[in-house]
Amino acid sequence: MGGPVNQFISRSPKTDLRAHSDDVALWQSVRKGNDLAFSNLYQRFSNLLFNYGMHFCYNRELVKDCIQELFTNIWNRRETLSEIDSVKHYLFKSFRNLLIQHINRKRKFFAELNETDEHTDFDLSIEDELLEQDFRKENEKKVSNGLTKISKRQREILILKFFNDLSYNEIASIMSITPASAHNLISKALQCMRVVLKSLFLGSFLNYLA
Amino acid sequence: MNHFPPDYDNFSVDDFVIDPLFKEWVLYCDPNHNEFWTDWKNENPTKAPLIEEARKVVLDIEKSKFELKPKELYKVWDAIQADIKPKALPEPSTHKRYVWPLAMAVASFSLIIMAWIWFDSPTEIEYVTAFGETKEVTLPDGSNVILNSNSKLTFVDNWEGQMAREIWIEGEAFFSVVHKLDHQPFKVLSSQNVSIEVLGTEFNVYNRSQETEVVLTSGMVTLSFPVKEKEGKIVMNPGELVEFKESRFQRKKVNTSLYTSWKDKVLHLDETSLAEIITMARNNYGIEIEFQDEEILMQTASGSMPLGDAANFMDQVSKIFNIEIVDEQNKYLIK
Numbered sequence: 001m002g003g004p005v006n007q008f009i010s011r012s013p014k015t016d017l018r019a020h021s022d023d024v025a026l027w028q029s030v031r032k033g034n035d036l037a038f039s040n041l042y043q044r045f046s047n048l049l050f051n052y053g054m055h056f057c058y059n060r061e062l063v064k065d066c067i068q069e070l071f072t073n074i075w076n077r078r079e080t081l082s083e084i085d086s087v088k089h090y091l092f093k094s095f096r097n098l099l100i101q102h103i104n105r106k107r108k109f110f111a112e113l114n115e116t117d118e119h120t121d122f123d124l125s126i127e128d129e130l131l132e133q134d135f136r137k138e139n140e141k142k143v144s145n146g147l148t149k150i151s152k153r154q155r156e157i158l159i160l161k162f163f164n165d166l167s168y169n170e171i172a173s174i175m176s177i178t179p180a181s182a183h184n185l186i187s188k189a190l191q192c193m194r195v196v197l198k199s200l201f202l203g204s205f206l207n208y209l210a
Numbered sequence: 211m212n213h214f215p216p217d218y219d220n221f222s223v224d225d226f227v228i229d230p231l232f233k234e235w236v237l238y239c240d241p242n243h244n245e246f247w248t249d250w251k252n253e254n255p256t257k258a259p260l261i262e263e264a265r266k267v268v269l270d271i272e273k274s275k276f277e278l279k280p281k282e283l284y285k286v287w288d289a290i291q292a293d294i295k296p297k298a299l300p301e302p303s304t305h306k307r308y309v310w311p312l313a314m315a316v317a318s319f320s321l322i323i324m325a326w327i328w329f330d331s332p333t334e335i336e337y338v339t340a341f342g343e344t345k346e347v348t349l350p351d352g353s354n355v356i357l358n359s360n361s362k363l364t365f366v367d368n369w370e371g372q373m374a375r376e377i378w379i380e381g382e383a384f385f386s387v388v389h390k391l392d393h394q395p396f397k398v399l400s401s402q403n404v405s406i407e408v409l410g411t412e413f414n415v416y417n418r419s420q421e422t423e424v425v426l427t428s429g430m431v432t433l434s435f436p437v438k439e440k441e442g443k444i445v446m447n448p449g450e451l452v453e454f455k456e457s458r459f460q461r462k463k464v465n466t467s468l469y470t471s472w473k474d475k476v477l478h479l480d481e482t483s484l485a486e487i488i489t490m491a492r493n494n495y496g497i498e499i500e501f502q503d504e505e506i507l508m509q510t511a512s513g514s515m516p517l518g519d520a521a522n523f524m525d526q527v528s529k530i531f532n533i534e535i536v537d538e539q540n541k542y543l544i545k
Contacts, residue, residue, distance in 0.1 A: 022432065022445060025445035026445075029430050034429065036429055039389070040393070046287075047277055047278055047283070050278045051276045054276035055274070055276070064278075064282065067286055068286050068293070071290045075290070076294060146267070146271075147270070147271060158271060162227070162228060162271050163271075186224070190224040191224075194223065194263065
């Protein structure tokens with residue numbers, strides 16, 4: 001049921017506005033311990049989070065573990081959760097922290113195995129590189145995908161903006177950057193996408209000629 | 211975050227790509243949007259290449275979407291449930307006041323219905339109550355409905371594979387809804403196009419003449435109703451009553467037992483006027499009531515009274531309000 005329902009909810013902008021206030025009402029019910037509101041929250045956000053997670057780190061199991069942990073935490077701490085303006089912002093920010101925690105934990109494990117501890121830089125671990133390669137391969141199977149050709153951070157911000165319609169301030173807070181850099185990063189990302197798409201189109205055209 | 215109204219004339223390709231309205235038009239081809247965008251394109255012919263480029267980018271990003279398989283979705287949910295100490299799902303309330311023969315009659319009747327449906331599914335099922343009669347109905351998903359007098363309940367018997375468990379109500383009914391593992395929504399639709407989407411468990415729906423009234427006992431529901439061609443939507447909390455009448459709704463805090471006690475064959479009164487009680491008697495028993503003095507209708511009473519048949523009901527009303535009621539062959543005259 002999750003798929004079609006979510007699609008339906010995000011279909012019209014009017015529903016988006018309502019979905020926002022509904023989110024807040026849902027959140028309040030979760031805080032009061034309503035388990036049906038909790039399952040509704042899961043149903044509403046699990047796929048959005050999954051999509052974002054998979055672009056962040058192409059590791060299906062790790063992303064699913066993080067979703068599980070995120071919702072388990074919410075329920076277990078429901079009594080201490082504060083009232084929030086944007087449920088979506090809260091979920092994505094917490095989810096991103098969990099993803100980084102899990103990736104680091106995994107990396108530490110591999111580092112110990114290799115008896116090296118030089119993989120402290122977040123963007124440049126061997127494992128990430130491997131996952132990144134998997135991601136590109138997987139996506140190249142789908143026809144001409146510009147997203148595979150842009151940088152990781154550009155991709156992340158596009159996913160947040162395009163699929164989740166978060167505001168620049170929210171995105172900035174999630175990615176720990178300033179709103180101004182969020183603006184810049186998005187326009188860079190889209191600029192790259194357009195260049196890539198044009199060259200891909202040209203490429204397939206040339207292929208067709210040859 | 212919300213673009214109302216967006217200044218499309220000065221939009222760049224990038225602006226279009228991240229505009230939710232534009233994105234929905236490209237992806238879902240909503241006919242309402244279609245008209246708007248076709249008009250806009252005709253008014254701004256120079257922008258056509260720009261739109262085309264934005265369209266390509268939108269389609270390309272959309273292609274990259276990852277989704278959980280339904281199986282994975284449930285698996286992760288089950289893992290969450292296992293982590294947070296499983297809590298029993300709401301059970302349908304069981305009322306054991308039914309005598310065995312009746313239960314068996316109902317069972318064999320539903321067997322016949324099921325056998326029939328087996329050959330011809332899905333079938334619309336209808337339950338109707340006569341004046342003075344209430345009926346308890348178990349729905350295909352195990353949810354429970356108590357149907358008040360002079361009411362009608364309609365649903366398609368097989369909800370598997372449907373978007374929602376949908377049910378139509380005319381009259382009055384009390385719902386205890388079970389939560390399904392796959393979170394399939396439960397929707398009650400009234401004749402004023404009010405739809406009640408259930409996240410929670412127990413609520414009462416009153417839908418007579420031009421009025422729909424919902425009282426929520428526990429859990430949570432969202433109500434959608436038509437307001438000036440648009441759709442309004444509110445989330446109700448337990449202990450609330452929402453009344454929808456003449457395209458407007460009103461929300462108030464109530465003592466829910468006043469509205470739901472009928473299901474236990476008791477009527478709770480709390481400064482309830484004689485006029486309200488007469489309306490109720492007319493709706494539920496289908497009797498005609500006349501009165502000599504209109505002023506008496508303003509009198510109120512509090513307390514509770516058992517609900518029996520029409521004669522018994524009117525007899526009690528006469529005692530509570532200390533008035534004389536004459537029974538003239540299914541027509542009652544209040545003096």
